[in-house]
Amino acid sequence: MRWNRYTIETTTKAEDYISSALLELGIEGVEIEDKLPLSKEDQERMFLDFPANLPPDDGTSRISFYLEDDGTDNTELLRQVEEALVKLREIVDVGSASISLSQTEDTDWMNNWKQFFSSFSIDHIRIKPTWEEAGEEEPDHILIEIDPGMSFGTGKHETTQLCIRQLIKCAKGGDRVLDIGCGSGILSIVALKLGAAEVVGTDIDPDCIISTRQNMETNQLSPALGTFYVGNLTEDAALRERVGEACYDIVVANILADVIIPMAPVISKCLKAGGCFIASGIIDLKEKDVKEAIEKAGLTIIETGYQGEWVGITARKDV
Numbered sequence: 001m002r003w004n005r006y007t008i009e010t011t012t013k014a015e016d017y018i019s020s021a022l023l024e025l026g027i028e029g030v031e032i033e034d035k036l037p038l039s040k041e042d043q044e045r046m047f048l049d050f051p052a053n054l055p056p057d058d059g060t061s062r063i064s065f066y067l068e069d070d071g072t073d074n075t076e077l078l079r080q081v082e083e084a085l086v087k088l089r090e091i092v093d094v095g096s097a098s099i100s101l102s103q104t105e106d107t108d109w110m111n112n113w114k115q116f117f118s119s120f121s122i123d124h125i126r127i128k129p130t131w132e133e134a135g136e137e138e139p140d141h142i143l144i145e146i147d148p149g150m151s152f153g154t155g156k157h158e159t160t161q162l163c164i165r166q167l168i169k170c171a172k173g174g175d176r177v178l179d180i181g182c183g184s185g186i187l188s189i190v191a192l193k194l195g196a197a198e199v200v201g202t203d204i205d206p207d208c209i210i211s212t213r214q215n216m217e218t219n220q221l222s223p224a225l226g227t228f229y230v231g232n233l234t235e236d237a238a239l240r241e242r243v244g245e246a247c248y249d250i251v252v253a254n255i256l257a258d259v260i261i262p263m264a265p266v267i268s269k270c271l272k273a274g275g276c277f278i279a280s281g282i283i284d285l286k287e288k289d290v291k292e293a294i295e296k297a298g299l300t301i302i303e304t305g306y307q308g309e310w311v312g313i314t315a316r317k318d319v
Contacts, residue, residue, distance in 0.1 A: 003103065011094060012034050021085075024084075031063070033064070034060065121141065125190060127155040128145050144186070147214070147218065159281045160187070166305070175196040176199075178251045180201075181281075189216065192221055213228065234259075253278070260279050280310065291304075298319075302315060
């Protein structure tokens with residue numbers, strides 16, 4: 001199989017903004033090449049040896065995305081990408097933002113990223129890829145094994161970590177949790193490992209439901225603990241009825257700001273009085289819009305967290 005590789009010449013400052021914009025256009029996987037030195041913590045997590053003489057960071061970055069070379073006319077999508085880059089130029093230095101095209105064969109590049117996913121901890125939760133050998137047991141840690149497959153959610157991304165930290169703070173034994181945009185199921189699994197009695201998850205991608213169920217099994221969690229649906233809560237009334245109203249102690253949504261905003265009233269209806277909404281996937285330039293939507297839906301914002309250019313928002317339903 002052949003793929004068209006589109007590469008945007010940009011800056012390191014614009015990486016998260018462009019990645020978020022591409023996600024909003026339905027481009028779910030990007031490859032980032034820059035010369036930023038890795039922190040000592042990152043190097044320890046990745047267990048990689050790096051050349052001693054790396055080129056100096058010059059602030060430039062190359063962001064690539066892949067579209068299958070199957071005869072589909074991508075003119076409109078590329079026009080939307082260019083339009084998004086023009087808008088981003090108003091708020092961040094995007095460099096030349098020129099887009100070049102090259103082609104590549106399918107040489108299992110979809111799995112090459114696995115070399116960069118190794119075990120790491122968030123507080124007392126240890127997250128390990130399924131293909132990595134188990135290390136020495138840590139008695140005070142909760143171990144979670146994940147193989148995201150084609151789904152989002154290794155736990156390494158800033159937005160996922162923001163959600164996990166809030167689940168650690170908010171989750172109580174016996175909670176009922178709704179995971180919107182469940183991806184690999186990592187947040188559902190974290191909630192169950194923290195003592196939740198039941199999780200319900202939704203995602204628009206059927207592959208994510210398969211991945212979630214497989215990861216539940218890997219973590220020796222009974223299928224009876226989780227119910228997962230394919231669909232969009234904002235648009236699908238039948239799905240909203242199956243999911244239910246006023247029956248969740250926690251709703252967690254690690255999705256895009258432009259999805260959270262119209263979904264906020266639905267999320268509010270799903271929560272019990274006193275329940276918490278944990279949201280991330282929010283690029284910082286959209287923080288204000290998301291907060292306004294959450295408050296308009298009748299929720300009270302109780303905490304905001306930041307990691308890189310990403311924002312996590314926790315809100316409570318008071319009545």
